[in-house]
Amino acid sequence: MASRKFFVGGNWKCNGTGEDVKKIVTVLNQAEVPSEDVVAGQGAAAAGLRRRSAELLGAQGRRLHRRDQVPWVILGHSERRALLGESSDFVADKVAYALTQGLKVIACIGETLEQREAGTTMDVVAAQTKAIAEKISDWTNIVLAYEPVWAIGTGKVATPAQAQEVHDGLRKWLHSNVSPAVAELTRIIYGGSVNGANCKELAAQPDVDGFLVGGASLKPEFVDIIKSAT
Ligand code: PEP
Numbered sequence: 001m002a003s004r005k006f007f008v009g010g011n012w013k014c015n016g017t018g019e020d021v022k023k024i025v026t027v028l029n030q031a032e033v034p035s036e037d038v039v040a041g042q043g044a045a046a047a048g049l050r051r052r053s054a055e056l057l058g059a060q061g062r063r064l065h066r067r068d069q070v071p072w073v074i075l076g077h078s079e080r081r082a083l084l085g086e087s088s089d090f091v092a093d094k095v096a097y098a099l100t101q102g103l104k105v106i107a108c109i110g111e112t113l114e115q116r117e118a119g120t121t122m123d124v125v126a127a128q129t130k131a132i133a134e135k136i137s138d139w140t141n142i143v144l145a146y147e148p149v150w151a152i153g154t155g156k157v158a159t160p161a162q163a164q165e166v167h168d169g170l171r172k173w174l175h176s177n178v179s180p181a182v183a184e185l186t187r188i189i190y191g192g193s194v195n196g197a198n199c200k201e202l203a204a205q206p207d208v209d210g211f212l213v214g215g216a217s218l219k220p221e222f223v224d225i226i227k228s229a230t
Contacts, residue, residue: 006203006229007037007143007187007210009106010217011074024218031223037210038226039072073098074212076108076128078149088131095142096135104141106212107132108191113150121148122169129173139182143189144170145212151192153214160201160208163190167207196221199228 012021028038075098076091086094091107098105109128111121125146136142146166151158158166167188175183190202191212196219202208213225 003185004187004209005037007039007189008226009039009072009074009143009145009189009191009210009212010222011077011191011212011214012218013214015215016218020218024220024222027220027223028226031226033223033226072104072106074106074108074145076132078108078110078147078152082149088128091128092131092135095132099136099138099141104143106143106145106189108145108147108212110147110149110152110192116148116150121166125166125170126173129170130177133174133178139178139186143187143210145189145191146170147191147212153193155193157193157195157198157202158190160205163202163208164205167205167209171207194225196224199225203228 016024075094076086076088080086081091095105095107109125111124115121115124129144132142146163148158148162148166150156167190170188171183171186174186187209188207189210189212190208191214193215194202194211194213195216199211202211211225211228213222216222216225
């Protein structure tokens, strides 16, 4: 992962009380976090986060216009794909639009349990990535988040080998279908039940360039996740 800076996003969504958010913001700002990219929060909930070592993370799929306050936005999260019927094309349109607005994008892709069991994982994530690739030409401000739907919020984390296999496949897909440079430089992060106990082994995989973290991002163990590559 020599040329890719480890990236960790905390997806707080609407979880946690104001008090929880204050606590984790304090913990994060006190932690000696390394110089990797770290973004956490959700819109106004994270307003107290200092920008020294952590930046605000945009609301999931919203507030595309507030670029000065929300430099990162998560698009294509499986909850929005499933609950709001966002298609891969629609997600790709939003990704392209967000980039034109100066936002950086964490673009989520991932298969359902049925798709995994049917052996179509790579086809599914390649198709989701292709939809995005057809609508953008500059990948500089994109982080690709592989989030198997069956692992999100379930406590069932992908094994390091499962994550590595998909990340490697995605990098090869980018190499063949976008460019070798984009394949080499684009961070592919893993999301789905990452916690302080399982992060190190996942982070050790050569194509796992960071994490997108839900539940554990509101807990002090988020610091261990941020430091997992060091
Ligand atoms: C998420 O909601 O994007 C997520 C990865 O959640 P969790 O870490 O709780 O599985």
